[in-house]
Amino acid sequence: MTRVLVPLLLAAVLATALLGGAWAPHSPTSPVGTPWQGPGPGHLLGTDALGRDVWSRVLAGGGRLLAVSVLAAVCASVTGTAAGLLAGWFGGLPSRTLTAGADLLLALPSLLLALVAAIALPWHAAVVVATVCGGAPLTLRVVRDAVRASRSSGYVEAALLRGETAASVLVREVLPAMRGLVAADLGLRLVVALQIASALSVLGLGAAPPAPDWALMLRENMTGVALNPWAVAAPAVALGATTVLLALLAQLFFHEGRTRRSRSRRPARKETTGV
Amino acid sequence: MSVPATAPAAVLPRRRGAAAGPSLLSALARSVLLLALVSVVVFTATELLPGDAAELRASPGADEEQLRLLREDLGLDAPAWQRYADWLRALLIGDPGTSMVNGRPVADALAQRLPATLGLVAGALLVSLPLALALAWWAGNARGGRGGPTSVLTGGAALPTVVVASGLAAVLSGGLGLVPPVSLLPPGSAPWQTPELLVLPVLSLALPTALFGGGLLAGAVADTVRLPHVADSRRRGNAPWRVALVDVLPFLLAPFTRVAAVTAGGLVAAATVVETLFSYPGVGSLLVSSIASRDLPVVQATALAAAAVVLAGLLVGDLVAALTEPRRRQAP
Numbered sequence: 001m002t003r004v005l006v007p008l009l010l011a012a013v014l015a016t017a018l019l020g021g022a023w024a025p026h027s028p029t030s031p032v033g034t035p036w037q038g039p040g041p042g043h044l045l046g047t048d049a050l051g052r053d054v055w056s057r058v059l060a061g062g063g064r065l066l067a068v069s070v071l072a073a074v075c076a077s078v079t080g081t082a083a084g085l086l087a088g089w090f091g092g093l094p095s096r097t098l099t100a101g102a103d104l105l106l107a108l109p110s111l112l113l114a115l116v117a118a119i120a121l122p123w124h125a126a127v128v129v130a131t132v133c134g135g136a137p138l139t140l141r142v143v144r145d146a147v148r149a150s151r152s153s154g155y156v157e158a159a160l161l162r163g164e165t166a167a168s169v170l171v172r173e174v175l176p177a178m179r180g181l182v183a184a185d186l187g188l189r190l191v192v193a194l195q196i197a198s199a200l201s202v203l204g205l206g207a208a209p210p211a212p213d214w215a216l217m218l219r220e221n222m223t224g225v226a227l228n229p230w231a232v233a234a235p236a237v238a239l240g241a242t243t244v245l246l247a248l249l250a251q252l253f254f255h256e257g258r259t260r261r262s263r264s265r266r267p268a269r270k271e272t273t274g275v
Numbered sequence: 276m277s278v279p280a281t282a283p284a285a286v287l288p289r290r291r292g293a294a295a296g297p298s299l300l301s302a303l304a305r306s307v308l309l310l311a312l313v314s315v316v317v318f319t320a321t322e323l324l325p326g327d328a329a330e331l332r333a334s335p336g337a338d339e340e341q342l343r344l345l346r347e348d349l350g351l352d353a354p355a356w357q358r359y360a361d362w363l364r365a366l367l368i369g370d371p372g373t374s375m376v377n378g379r380p381v382a383d384a385l386a387q388r389l390p391a392t393l394g395l396v397a398g399a400l401l402v403s404l405p406l407a408l409a410l411a412w413w414a415g416n417a418r419g420g421r422g423g424p425t426s427v428l429t430g431g432a433a434l435p436t437v438v439v440a441s442g443l444a445a446v447l448s449g450g451l452g453l454v455p456p457v458s459l460l461p462p463g464s465a466p467w468q469t470p471e472l473l474v475l476p477v478l479s480l481a482l483p484t485a486l487f488g489g490g491l492l493a494g495a496v497a498d499t500v501r502l503p504h505v506a507d508s509r510r511r512g513n514a515p516w517r518v519a520l521v522d523v524l525p526f527l528l529a530p531f532t533r534v535a536a537v538t539a540g541g542l543v544a545a546a547t548v549v550e551t552l553f554s555y556p557g558v559g560s561l562l563v564s565s566i567a568s569r570d571l572p573v574v575q576a577t578a579l580a581a582a583a584v585v586l587a588g589l590l591v592g593d594l595v596a597a598l599t600e601p602r603r604r605q606a607p
Contacts, residue, residue, distance in 0.1 A: 002426075107309055107589055108582060109544035116316060116578050119566055120323035195435045199548045202437045203563045218441045219552060225441075225449035232445050240438040247433035248426060 003252060010245040017062030017242065021212075024056035028212040036227035045230040048221050058234045061212035062242070065201065068124045069193035072131035076193070077186045079132055080139025085170050087140060088147025095144065102137030110134025114196045115203075123206040127197045134196075135189040142185050146178045180253055187250030191243050198239055214239040302593040306586040313582040314366075318359050321571045362575070371576035376568055381576045384561060389580075392550070392557035396542045398473055399480035403488060403542075404535055406481070408527070410489030412519060415496025428493060431486035436545045440479035440552050447475060458553040472555075479549045484538045491537075495530040499523050528599040536592020540585035 025044075026032045031051035038046045045054035083102070087095040114130030121129065147170075150156055155177070159169045175182075200206045201215035209216065214235040221231035337345070346352045353361075365372065371381040414424035447453050458472040499505065500523060508522045547559035554560070558577060565573035 104305065104309055104312070107305065107540075107586065108313070109541050109585060111541075111544035111547065112578070112581055112585065115544075115547060115562060115566060116313075116320055119317075119574055119578075120320040191433045195433075198435045198437055199545075202548055203551055204567055205563075215435075215437055218437055222441060222444060222552070225445050226452075229445055229449055232441050232449070236438045236441050236445070240434050240442075243433040243435060243438075244430040247429050251426065251429045 002248070006245055006248050006252060009241070010249055013238070013242050013245060014066070016059065017066050017238070020059030021063055024053075024059045026053035026056040028052065028056045028060040029210045036224045036231075038228055039230055045234050046228040048217070048228070048231045049224055054217075054221075054228070054231045054234055057212040057217060058214070058238055061214045061217055061235060062238060064207060064211070065194065065197050065214060065239075066242070068127050069131075069190055069197050071124070072128040072193040072197070073135070073186055073189035075128050076132045076135035076189045077139055077182065080136035080185075080189075081143050081175075081182055083136065084140040084143025085147055085174065088144040089151065089166060089170060089174075091148070098140060099144070102140050105133050106137045108134075110192060110196060111199055114200055115205075118200055118205045123197075123200055126200060126205070127193060130196050131189060131193040135192050139182075139185050139189065142181060143178070146181055147174055150174055150177060180256065184250045184253030187246050187253065191246050191250070194239070194243050194246075299594060299597055302590055306590045309586055310579075310583060314363065314579055315359070317575050317578045318362065321575055322355060324569065324571070366576070366579070372572035374565075374570055374573050376565075376570045376573075381572050384573065385558065385576060385580060388556055388558045388561050391555065392543075392546055392559060395473065395476055395480065395546060395550070395555065395557060396539065398477040399484060399542050400535070400539060402477060402481035403485040403538065404531075406485035407488030407492060407534070407538075408531065410485060411492035411496045411527075412523075414489060414493035416500060425490070425493065428486050428490035432483060432490050434483060434486075436479065436483055436548045437552065439483050440475070440549055443478050443482075444475055444553075447478075458555040476549045476553050476555050479552075480542055480545055483545070484542055487541070488534045488538045491534050492527065492530060495527055496523065499526045502526070529596045532592050532596040532599065536589045539588040539592075543581055543585050543588075 021028070029052065031047075032053050033043060033047045033051045035047060035049055035051045037043055037051075040046065043053050043055065045058065048054055048057065083098050087098040110130045110133065113133050114126050117126035117129040156169060156173055159173050164172075197206065198215035201213055202219050204219075207213040207216055209220070217235040218232060218239075221228075221235075225232045343352075351358070362372075369382065371385070373380050374384065410424075410428060414428055417424045448455065454471050454474045458476055505518060505522045508518050513522075543559075546557060547563050549555070550557045550560040551563050558581065561573065562577040562581065564570075565577060
């Protein structure tokens with residue numbers, strides 16, 4: 001059941017976040033009533049500190065956050081996958097160098113990297129840099145191990161015997177075979193990117209105040225949490241649901257990939273040892 | 276917490292070679308190398324900013340000539356590598372300069388705020404580590420694939436810190452009125468003198484960390500409970516708590532230490548969000564406010580101090596793990 005429910009819910013949340021601004025009943029940036037009104041007719045979730053409609057701001061507040069996070073996650077995934085393909089295929093010195101560099105980057109929390117990057121770079125660039133530095137090393141490990149295991153599989157050996165080059169085998173045989181793994185990993189990078197983007201946003205280093213932004217709304221409306229709790233609860237649920245559903249979907253993908261692979265590979269297991 | 280839900284391979288014990296000595300040396304070398312790298316990155320980041328200290332300090336309407344003289348005065352006309360070396364030398368003798376905003380020595384500001392952050396992180400570790408072990412025990416025993424517990428840990432660890440923090444604030448402070456919504460420490464007081472102010476920040480840090488750490492440890496628990504001596508102990512009729520403490524826990528020490536070290540680093544980073552959200556006067560909120568006001572000497576020193584704390588935690592983790600690991604190797 002979760003296999004149907006999680007993707008459906010996630011699709012609904014993502015669609016609302018990306019297109020929601022167009023459906024907003026009121027302007028998300030200008031006051032439409034008295035501050036801290038509770039939910040009522042005309043204002044589904046009440047109003048915030050400046051009397052703006054909370055529902056409209058929630059609908060419009062996820063687009064930028066998501067767009068930046070998707071960009072950052074794709075950058076991290078592409079970098080990590082490329083490095084993982086190289087490390088897994090060639091092994092030896094390239095693998096050791098890449099892995100050592102990845103280990104170094106992993107030692108620092110990515111939020112700290114994001115803060116340092118935010119000194120000099122604009123918000124979206126800082127999110128991208130931190131997600132790549134903190135996420136690509138993890139992708140590298142996952143992809144490297146999968147490539148290493150597939151080197152001795154039948155379809156790769158057959159392609160090599162046909163005389164195909166390493167590059168063409170990697171792109172046309174190895175990469176398509178592990179698309180599920182890469183997709184699941186991309187989901188996890190997206191979770192981290194959202195965490196970093198929302199953290200920077202809360203810290204005031206992201207979207208500028210009048211703009212609607214889930215993370216910023218949480219901070220702005222904290223003072224009135226007793227007057228209109230929905231002003232805090234709604235953006236918290238939106239942001240939380242997005243990250244949790246993404247992580248669950250990624251877990252689902254990983255799990256299916258693992259069972260499928262171990263089922264198909266069990267007979268040839270002892271060959272897959274390259275160090 | 277950042278870095279969620281994924282990297283057991285990166286965090287959990289690698290099978291080490293024979294001696295612990297070389298691995299400790301390399302851990303130390305890694306820490307020093309990383310700290311040096313961070314110092315270069317921090318310095319470069321502050322270099323990339325448009326404008327410099329001379330423009331900030333000069334009286335309004337100063338002309339180019341006055342700016343040039345001021346730069347000479349402040350040593351800003353020297354090449355970048357030389358200024359980096361000067362900055363590093365000053366840091367090593369414990370003089371990170373003065374704030375460009377209020378002229379106070381940076382060392383004073385750091386010394387004043389460090390206890391608050393260390394108290395916060397220590398409190399969060401005290402809450403999260405036992406909780407992480409309990410969660411790992413729960414998920415590790417219930418495994419067998421994508422069980423409910425594993426999903427709870429994965430999903431929970433994915434929650435951004437700010438969502439957890441505002442959720443807790445809405446319930447504990449907004450709904451129940453148990454604790455104050457802001458954690459402004461009275462000036463000159465230590466954090467443990469007003470424990471009610473620590474509740475929200477500590478829980479906001481501890482809960483995601485516990486879920487994350489629990490997820491990382493669940494695999495180790497699942498592996499350990501499958502060892503023959505554990506099944507044996509269960510068959511002998513030992514109570515579950517006895518199995519957990521005597522037969523399983525010793526095998527978890529090494530992975531637990533590594534997870535603790537990694538989560539401690541994550542806590543230092545997440546403290547920036549939590550401290551800012553609850554107006555808690557610690558190093559994290561100092562870093563954030565100095566980035567916002569472009570107070571470069573404070574940014575440089577604070578970022579480096581935070582990185583040093585993170586790396587020191589990892590080093591201690593490596594050390595303790597190396598000390599506890601031989602026992603693990605003797606086991607079947």
